Amino acid sequence: MKVVITNKIPQSAVDALRAEHDVVFYHDTDDCITREACLEAVRDADAVVTLLTEKVDDEFLDACGDQLKVVANVAVGYNNIDVPACERRGVIATNTPKVLTETTADTAFGLMLMVTRRFGEGERVIRSRMPWQWGMFYLLGMGLQGKTLGIVGMGQIGIAMARRAKAFGMDVVYSDAYELAADVAGELGARKVELDELFETSDVVSLHCPLMDSTHHLVDADALKRMKKTAYLINSARGPIVDEAALVAALEAGEIAGAGLDVFEAEPTVHEGLIDRDDVVLLPHLGSATVETRTAMAELAAQNVLDVLAGKPPVTPVTK
Numbered sequence: 001m002k003v004v005i006t007n008k009i010p011q012s013a014v015d016a017l018r019a020e021h022d023v024v025f026y027h028d029t030d031d032c033i034t035r036e037a038c039l040e041a042v043r044d045a046d047a048v049v050t051l052l053t054e055k056v057d058d059e060f061l062d063a064c065g066d067q068l069k070v071v072a073n074v075a076v077g078y079n080n081i082d083v084p085a086c087e088r089r090g091v092i093a094t095n096t097p098k099v100l101t102e103t104t105a106d107t108a109f110g111l112m113l114m115v116t117r118r119f120g121e122g123e124r125v126i127r128s129r130m131p132w133q134w135g136m137f138y139l140l141g142m143g144l145q146g147k148t149l150g151i152v153g154m155g156q157i158g159i160a161m162a163r164r165a166k167a168f169g170m171d172v173v174y175s176d177a178y179e180l181a182a183d184v185a186g187e188l189g190a191r192k193v194e195l196d197e198l199f200e201t202s203d204v205v206s207l208h209c210p211l212m213d214s215t216h217h218l219v220d221a222d223a224l225k226r227m228k229k230t231a232y233l234i235n236s237a238r239g240p241i242v243d244e245a246a247l248v249a250a251l252e253a254g255e256i257a258g259a260g261l262d263v264f265e266a267e268p269t270v271h272e273g274l275i276d277r278d279d280v281v282l283l284p285h286l287g288s289a290t291v292e293t294r295t296a297m298a299e300l301a302a303q304n305v306l307d308v309l310a311g312k313p314p315v316t317p318v319t320k
């Protein structure tokens, strides 16, 4: 069957697909494929492997044609895929949960440490060759021990973040539609609270929910006003969950203490109001960026394709 891989992915996954199918197109370069080239490449494909940079909408699915059976996204988030449109055409959409959980939680935790302890600022001091000297009050940050971490979205990555927070002596509250199983909640010492309470009581708010209509701009001007003036916001989920303009305004007004962001509203563009601020740490969407994790993600996506093309259910279809 015809398989299209729209962007460069780890070789082991390409080899697995090539071993069983005809990989008719592979965009084997480091830059992202253009929309035009992508729509051309996917014609007549039975399976397409996509990254989060591809918008899988009606136009994309029309370009593929009626024979398309599976779109395998190499990401856990699948807000780039119009799932109802896939369903209407009988196309199975898959994602890559679990394999990136620990790596993404590491990124969120790293952002939290960097921004609360002002490590980014410190690094910039030295790199800019500014004079500095050890000082009792120099670049003091906020310690994490005994502070409250509010986790919005207690899925696998939220739970992995909570485990790390517990090891650092933090208290954890969370907001989610679902309640944690009693043993997991007990292990983490995590308490479910209403979202407003989470914003009002947390010293750090970390976002781990998917981007959906209901979470678009979940962190808006009102939510930011509810946060403590000393609190920090961490986003390693999806940019549009935060109203970036409202975040810049809140930082300027001193309504919160800072933010650590791995994702942005209009990636790869970053709001100008964030770039020169010392109270933010900015990463270029590195959440799952380790060799091991990206390999596991691509191999899982390849397995999903192989399963569907073999008439079997895929390992990780997207969950609605």
Ligand code: DGY
Binding pocket: 052, 074, 075, 076, 077, 078, 100, 237, 285, 286, 287, 288, 289
């Ligand atoms: C994902 O898998 O959704 C991540 O954002 C990719 O790093």
